[in-house]
Amino acid sequence: MHVEARKITIIIHFGFIAVLSSIKTPSANAVELVGSMALSGGHKDRELRVHESLDELSTDLADYIAELSEASVKERGVFAIALSGGSLIGLMGKLCEAPYNKTVDWAKWYIFWADERVVAKNHADSNYKLAKDRLLSKVPIIPSHVHSINDTVSAEEAADDYEFVIRQLVKSRVISVSDISDCPKFDLILLGMGPDGHVASLFPNHSALEEKDEWVTFITDSPKPPPERITFTLPVINSASNVAIVATGDSKAEAVHLAVDDVGSDSPSVPAGVAQPLKGKLVWFLDKAAASKLEGSQFSA
Template sequence: MSPVSVVVHPDAQLLAKAVAARLVTRLVDTQNARGSASVVLTGGGIGTAVLRELAEAPARDAVDWRRLDLWWGDERFLPKGDPDRNETQARAALLDHVDVDPERVHAMPASDGPDGDDPEGAAARYATSLAAATRAEDKGGVPSFDVCLLGVGPDTHVASLFPGQPALYEETRSVVAVRGAPKPPPTRISLTLSAIRRAHDVWLLASGAEKAAAVNLAVKPAGEVQVPAAGARGRVRTLVLLDRAAADHLPPALVSPGGVIPGHGETTSRLS
């Protein structure tokens, strides 16, 4: 797995703005090089804030939204349009404001979708969509996503992969149904860690003091069953993008003043 680079911003608002700007640059560069790009979206407070900032970013239209594939890392298994669904929040924050190709917006199935109230069937359907988008050089029936955005929960969960849950032992499937999640709603659909690790870049996002302990565990070598965020790594690059409160428990050397980039208000360091 790739080494981890930590970037710390002064507060949550600046973190969301900076991640949005970073994502614009990444997508534009990828589209210029290859013609299209793909990103895995995340929900949660900071994930949705990034999408709102992206919708308002001056450089937003530098991205060719018609040549962008959008996937989700997880979803609450609720009816389509439910305000708690990550898809619903992403559409309100960003997708309703840009010219996306509906065929390239790959939302996870809803509980009133073609599989009905069957999360296992819905997970299998999403896995089929991933496999259909997979090129010959990709592995495991999962596209090589350009960027996978993931929020880090205070218990170290990413996507809907919670500590100690059976989904963390899954090595063959790309998408799983999650039942009995400790955070409501209890039924969800999630990419597995093996699918997440097919991404070129994984960007872990966290803001707030309540995430500090989890972030500290996530950047260290740790068992992914106990600390799912420690298993979320990109093939080439892993970024941990934080505000200062979320970085509070990191070793001082990791966020030393020598890492400050003049004019950017951010601190960077790299972990092997």
């Protein structure tokens, strides 16, 4: 299934780039960049995985999720994972195939949404419907472990209801609690990224980015339809044990550059650039097109 390929490991530290090694690896056509850069006076460590093809990215993403699931179930007995919508769900599709469909302990999964459109569950715009059709209906997840939003109320009420559900599951330790705040500590939050650099439903220059007290907030003026949405806030995203951001295609390249490279205060910031677990790990999954504007991207050829 895998073929040998050259792997280049690059350390990015305060903007300086050094090629450390070039070795053979069974992970086909993958270029891995490991980043360590300044943030708020400290350091943030993140891993960037750049792949030649969407198929290789999808396989690596499935491996990553399956490994985190196994580790979490071994440690806590459950795996609390929050999803987003869009192309991310399609890229998770290999989890429905062998070996993952048999080896993952699906009964221990608890599913949440990092953001959701406030539409009926059978609506084409529903992140729940997308995940159910392409993933959840194809693996033996326990239905009561799937926590979708209340789609019969307003966006504000849906956000309040969803936060209440999460608070109850934090009390029962289905979801861990952060040891540096009162926020929930999800085992994994999976995020896609838009061409404008938004993650979840946190859009550039939107007031929702500033929300510090609520775990789940709502918006009624999304710059992309549908306008009404609920979303995890940045404190919740940044309290997770693991966050993965998946971005593919040329249209994402500039936003990836702004989010990942140390571009300075004169450049526009994007929400994806402030998604960074305070005591967890951030991994970016990129194809070469999305990574094409990264500093040092000449090493990915």
